[in-house]
Amino acid sequence: GENVGLHLPTLSVQEGDNSIINCAYSNSASDYFIWYKQESGKGPQFIIDIRSNMDKRQGQRVTVLLNKTVKHLSLQIAATQPGDSAVYFCAENRNMRFGAGTRLTVKP
Amino acid sequence: DSGVTQTPKHLITATGQRVTLRCSPRSGDLSVYWYQQSLDQGLQFLIQYYNGEERAKGNILERFSAQQFPDLHSELNLSSLELGDSALYFCASSPRLAGGLYNEQFFGPGTRLTVL
Numbered sequence: 001g002e003n004v005g006l007h008l009p010t011l012s013v014q015e016g017d018n019s020i021i022n023c024a025y026s027n028s029a030s031d032y033f034i035w036y037k038q039e040s041g042k043g044p045q046f047i048i049d050i051r052s053n054m055d056k057r058q059g060q061r062v063t064v065l066l067n068k069t070v071k072h073l074s075l076q077i078a079a080t081q082p083g084d085s086a087v088y089f090c091a092e093n094r095n096m097r098f099g100a101g102t103r104l105t106v107k108p
Numbered sequence: 109d110s111g112v113t114q115t116p117k118h119l120i121t122a123t124g125q126r127v128t129l130r131c132s133p134r135s136g137d138l139s140v141y142w143y144q145q146s147l148d149q150g151l152q153f154l155i156q157y158y159n160g161e162e163r164a165k166g167n168i169l170e171r172f173s174a175q176q177f178p179d180l181h182s183e184l185n186l187s188s189l190e191l192g193d194s195a196l197y198f199c200a201s202s203p204r205l206a207g208g209l210y211n212e213q214f215f216g217p218g219t220r221l222t223v224l
Contacts, residue, residue: 034212043110043198043215044151089150093211096141096166100150 012105019077021102023090026071030092035064035075038087038101047075047088082106111135112216114199120222126187129219133180133201139163140182141213142174145196157182189223196220 013019025033031052036044050057050064050073057064063076077084087101111134121127133140142154144167153166157176168174171189176182186193200213 032211036215043112043200043218044213045110045215046212049212096153096156096164098143098151098153 009100010103010105012107013080015080015082015106015108017080019075019080019084019104019106021075021077021088021104023073023075023099024071025073025090025092027092027097028071032093033064033066033073034091034093035062036089036091036098037084038089040086044089077104080104080106082108110214110216112199112201112214114197114216114219116219117217118220118222120224121189122224123189123191125189125223126185127189127221129184129186129197129199129221131182131184131199131201131216133182133199134203134214137201137203137214138180139202140176140180141200141202142168142182142184143198143200145198145218147195151198154184186221191223194221194223 034049035047037047038044048059048062048064050066055066061078066073073090085104085106087103089098089101091098113132115130119127131140138159141156143151144154145151154168155174156164160176171187174182174184196218198215198218200215202211202213
């Protein structure tokens, strides 16, 4: 069936380093993707989105890359801060499917 | 603050019981989504309503039902509760139908359901 999933369940980085969180999808019809951040005890929060006619989009300290050929997207966080510690989900718009999530831990 | 409100924040009940979770979407948003998040699990889409009509169903059990009222608030009803129903239940709202572009969803703080 259709699936949106994450390669790694956990990621630990040093404060100040860059973080890369990966996500794979299988629905070729998906044309819009969103990354969400979920802090402990809170609901998911929108970070950045990307349409399928783009392969890169940048926000404040975050960049999303989309590779439609291999159905893969990644979220890059520059100069990771302790406040970035959270679970990150990718989601696609067609079926409201979310990946399992990657837990990012930032070590001071 | 996303603008989406959910009540109650916590709910503790016993197996076999029935509960109702409530969600008020952001002002002007027509779409409401319900999700279940179990411990260490991702978000599982349950059901979506758009302007009072059911629009999409995900992994929603037959014991669960939902509705969206004319004022656009929504309720998720969970009946014959089992231990495995213990989870966080999130409501999200969006101004648009799912499947379209720019379908960013705004999530509420969730209701933590504990079934004993």
